Amino acid sequence: MxxxxxxxxxxxxxxxxxxxxxxxxxxxxxxxxxxxxxxxxxxxxxxxxxxxxxxxxxxxxxxxxxxxxxxxxxxxxxxxxxxxxxxxxxxxxxxxxxxxxxxxxxxxxxxxxxxxxxxRGGPDRRSEPEPALRVxxxxxxxxxxxxxxxxxxxxxxxxxxxxxxxxxxxGCFKMAVPVKEPTPVILWPEPPEIPRIHFVNAVSRPEDMGIGNGAFRNFLRYLAGKADTPMVNPHGVTVDAEGRVYVVDHFLRKIHVYDPRGKRYSAFPGKEAALLSPIGVAVDDKRGRVYVSDSAAGAVKVFTKDGGNPAGEIRGGEMGRPTGVAIHAAKDELLVVDTIHSGILRFSLADHRLKGIIGKEGNEEGRFHSPTHIAVSRAGNILVTDSLNYRVQVFDPEGRFLRGFGAPGDGPGTFSRPKGVAVDSDENIYVVDALFANVQVFDKEGRLLMAFGKHGQGFGEFWLPSGIFIDGRDRVFVSDSYNKRVQIFQYMKGGELPQ
Incomplete structure (x- = not known):
């Protein structure tokens, strides 16, 4: 300052x-x-x-x-x-x-x-105010x-x-009214190439999504203990059918919920269901449940979608350190990445019963070494970030291995610290790399198409990014962890310029 x-x-x-x-x-x-x-x-x-x-x-x-x-x-x-x-x-x-x-x-x-x-240990040597008022x-x-x-x-x-x-x-000061600067037009790749990715917004607090109560009302909400909390260390991110955005804050151990349509912000859980180390989040729209992986607790916590109230948990001897989570709607399953045991746990969404495990420790096809993130494509294929094997593996809806791509390195198409993975409507695969501070985009066969982002703090730049999610409108949400925000991009199928 x-x-x-x-x-x-x-x-x-x-x-x-x-x-x-x-x-x-x-x-x-x-x-x-x-x-x-x-x-x-x-x-x-x-x-x-x-x-x-x-x-x-x-x-x-x-x-x-x-x-x-x-x-x-x-x-x-x-x-x-x-x-x-x-x-x-x-x-x-x-x-x-x-x-x-x-x-x-x-x-x-x-x-x-x-x-x-x-x-401590002596009298106060500072001059005493007039009149002195000491405690x-x-x-x-x-x-x-x-x-x-x-x-x-x-x-x-x-x-x-x-x-x-x-x-x-x-009586002493005039309050400065902040003027929101217009969002810059940032495209990837740059002209004269046909643009495919368009920067939309960067969100760190409710006001960034058009959710706000005004300065005076917000100030009173602070004092009443109902303050809107800005992000500190976002990680997992997802969007439900109503367009509400859920962001896991690893530092605050809470889930931020932004509702642009209803102009509301909330955060959960409260002290009665405190999280230890939340990582991933997924929403079951059919049953109105939110699943949050708590890696330190060795469990997946369940909350109601409306209100964020505790609704149970999933744990057991099979679960070591849950990290990434995803909903497989076609199979009515919750998929949970177990980083410690190097496997993918498949739970029934109806009764939370364990139905099976995909993979185990190893570096062969279909095996993992410390997997972290997971996504499900529109075709039902399962994609897993196999972090210490420096690759992404793809499985069919039944859990059978299809293909893998990636290798350790510092050039395009390789990985250094792969994190979140997501798939757009054209089956293109997006992989976040925390060390490269970018998002690499591959086709469904694993061939590199492009990359966007670089290290920095400006729009379209990242500092140790982690989670990623692509909603039904092909909006790409990336958790920019050390910049304390989530950045939103738009995949442009035909290269149409933003209006």
């Missing part, structure tokens, strides 16, 4: 405005469910350890901490004086034709609400012993403070 001599001059620095609001939101979200002791301890840790940067960085952090301590003051019914004094300060500056420089706001906040926390052990214990408000009461109080803070800031 760029910071100049007026770090809180939000009219000039929209990014800093959002940063401060997000900090308030996170602190509010932390405060509401966690209780006063954790909150006060967190404020103390931040005050001691985080104010070590340059002067401008310290100013921004002190503003954020001041707002945090303001929340504690609300619990002490002191917020009215805080807001009244702040409003008077801003009003006086406005009469003078000023623009509310950051230093003025900072000095006022420090005088009124900033609580210095002594360093010592006896004061903190007194705060903790007095009856706290209910969760609903704390929520209402925090929301009132949020509204007050917005009014407080509005």
């Amino acid at each position: 760029e910071v100049d001599h007026h770090p809180a001059d939000l009219g000039r620095h929209g990014k800093q405005y959002r940063g401060i609001l997000e900090s308030v939101a996170r602190l509010g979200e932390f405060f509401l469910p966690s209780g006063r002791r954790s909150f006060l301890r967190a404020v103390g840790i931040l005050r001691r350890d985080d104010l070590q940067g340059d002067e401008h960085g310290r100013k921004i952090l002190r503003i954020r901490l001041s707002i945090a301590v303001g929340m504690v003051q609300v619990e002490q019914n002191q917020h009215r004086e805080f807001l009244r004094q702040g409003g008077r300060h801003i009003e006086q500056d406005g009469r003078q034709g000023g623009r509310c420089p950051a230093g003025m706001v900072l000095r006022h906040l420090e005088r009124r609400v900033l609580l210095p926390v002594p360093e 010592r052990r006896d004061q903190e214990d007194a705060l903790l012993k007095r009856r706290g408000a209910t969760k609903r009461g704390r929520s209402c109080t925090a929301l009132c403070l949020a509204a007050g803070l917005l009014v407080f800031l509005a």
Whole structure:
């Protein structure tokens, strides 16, 4: 974040405005469910350890901490004086034709609400604010012993403070309205060749898919603990019959659900069905179930499609480390890649009974060495990324070996770290390579057609991509894991240019 001599001059620095609001939101979200002791301890840790940067960085952090301590003051019914004094300060500056420089706001906040926390092992050597308002052990214990408000009461109080803070800031700053830049036209291959792949969008948060509540409503949702969560480490991805996009977030251990038609975002599961290490996701539209592989738990967790509620799990002695999952609708089966045992488990979707296993350890045709991802073509063929054999193997619907292609290397048509695999409506096969940071496209016989993407952070560029899925409209969804997003592309059958 760029910071100049007026770090809180939000009219000039929209990014800093959002940063401060997000900090308030996170602190509010932390405060509401966690209780006063954790909150006060967190404020103390931040005050001691985080104010070590340059002067401008310290100013921004002190503003954020001041707002945090303001929340504690609300619990002490002191917020009215805080807001009244702040409003008077801003009003006086406005009469003078000023623009509310950051230093003025900072000095006022420090005088009124900033609580210095002594360093361990010695007295606090910083200058004491006027008037001094310190939280010592006896004061903190007194705060903790007095009856706290209910969760609903704390929520209402925090929301009132949020509204007050917005009014407080509005008298000083003009909110910058973000303007969405037009999506660039990016094609592969480049002209004068006939284009086959067209970049559509990059999604890291609901707003990227046209799902949003507006800035003010989103801010209140943050404080109420209902914040829309951006992606952190996307992996598996799939799309259901209604066009809802499901993205496994390996870091957050949740499934993001984006519903562009219904303009809704949700995430599951909750704490009652927490995942340990989710990898793959698949949707059974017929029964309304979502299957998520949890590699650390050695199980596939089952959830309802509507609401993401727990609906059972699939585990057993045959399952070691489940990773990729796929639905074989024609066979009414769930296919699960077991990376540890180097096999593909076939479960009945009706009763989750194990029906059989495809392959075993080895490097011969039809055998695997640490397989990871799986896909089912429209013809019913099964495609498996055989990662440590550096190839993709293709099986018929009954699990009989058909063909394989690929080899280790660093050139076109070879693989270095093959990941996700998918098939479009023309039976072309797409293979993600994390180390190459691209997607290679082969025909159904395994002959290389083209590749798109390269290492980077721009549109159409990847940083350790992983999962891939192609929906019924030939939209290609690629999990761009370290760029914290899913990129969407369109396969153009006849080379038609995008409108």
